[in-house]
Amino acid sequence: MTLKSELTNDPAGLGYAVLDDQATANALNVRDRSYVPDSIAGAQLLGVLDATEFAGLSADDKVFVQMAVSAGGELDTSAGSLTLAQLRAIFGVGSPTRANLLATFKRSRAEELGLGVVTRRDVAIARRK
Secondary structure, eight states, X not given: OHHHHHHHHOTTOOOGGGSOHHHHHHHHHOEEXXXXXXXXXXXXXXXHOOXXXXXXXXXXXXXXXXHHHHOSSEEEOSXXXXXXXXXXXXXXXXXXXXXXXXXXXXXXXXXXXXXXXXXXXXXXXXXXX
């Protein structure tokens, strides 16, 4: 049902109506959609941290980032988490660190919808329903 709805409504504007089944499956499987995962390792945060931006942070923000980077395990960055809210407050829209983070994590439209990998056959069946 999810795939049928996606193909019928095309909310992401991928142009399914003019694509054949294989091209539609290909479009759904391209990993080009940025997202923030539900958790990231401190090392991943360190890897995307812009040094110039970090140098310009307030002392309190630097302490938070240093604690996040050095924390063992995974940081909870799921929707509504305090960690995500704090990181968004520190690294606002358009910040180099936020841009680096979003460039690091990509998924497909199919993955975004929870469909996994979509095949030509999946598309053909959904279109017939």
